[in-house]
Amino acid sequence: MQVSDPMPRVLSETDVADFRERLCEAAERLFAERGPDAVTMRQLAAELGVSPMTPYRYFEDKDDILAAVRANGFNRFAEALERAREGAVGAKARGSAVGEAYVTFALDHPHSYKLMFDFNQPHVEKYPELMAAGRRAQKTMTGYIEDALAEGLMRGDPEQIGLMFWAAIHGAVILELAGMLPPGGARQLYHGLDATLMRGMRPE
Structure with missing residues (x-):
């Protein structure tokens, strides 16, 4: 042809x-x-x-394409979570909405999600758009934690707490994408993890 x-x-x-x-x-x-x-x-x-x-x-080359693909994925991911947070009222509702949006994005866009989190980009400093998109995505995992801290629902460092919640939801998503959880299992598992983490970080 x-x-x-x-x-x-x-x-x-x-x-x-x-x-x-x-x-x-x-x-x-x-x-x-x-x-x-x-x-x-x-x-x-x-x-x-x-x-x-x-x-x-x-x-320029294949790495340039990979950086553009990953940056686009991070930006679409961040946009979905930002929209979820903005559309909810109250810290608890915002946290729940962000978690739902996270699971939905990952399961609806598994190729994007895999490239965003399963691959390290060589010489990432060469790709400022990718770095900015990655920072934007990470910010979505601390923003709703800051809301909860401001309302007195939990205590601690927002970045560390955000990483714990991120690790929990990421692990649940990866298990379902790998077929190790049934359909809907990631969302169900995350709800349990979310409730457990929230209880452990409530002010005394």
């Missing part, structure tokens, strides 16, 4: 954004299924039916 490059020689901003998005969608799936090391730029080009050199017009 002949491979063609459908993109014009002179690219508009819309052309560039559209192709980058399509390439990232294909890369996200292949990276998650096979692992980044097993995917080549030629394979990514073939997924879109373009010439092998076309992806290099939009990205």
Whole structure:
């Protein structure tokens, strides 16, 4: 089959954004299924039916694509959790909404979730957008803890507590994604863990 490059020689901003998005969608799936090391730029080009050199017009190399895919995932994840927190009233309701949004995002977007948390990006300092997106995502796991501290529902360091809750929900999600929990098991397990952690951190 002949491979063609459908993109014009002179690219508009819309052309560039559209192709980058399509390439990232294909890369996200292949990276998650096979692992980044097993995917080549030629394979990514073939997924879109373009010439092998076309992806290099939009990205420096495969690591650049991986960084863009992961940054996009972190930003969509953070947006979902931020929206959940903003839509609830009261610290307890906000915490519950964030937890529900976390599980929902992870199970609805397993490829994104796997790339976000299962892979280390080499030379991450080269990708400021990825670093910013990662910080934004981490902030979502301390924001609702700060709400609970402000309302006197718990005590302690918000970053450390946020990490504990994050570890609990991440572990539950990974077990379900791996088939070690039945459908719905991650949400059920997290609810139990959440209640237990909350009781242990209530002020005396």
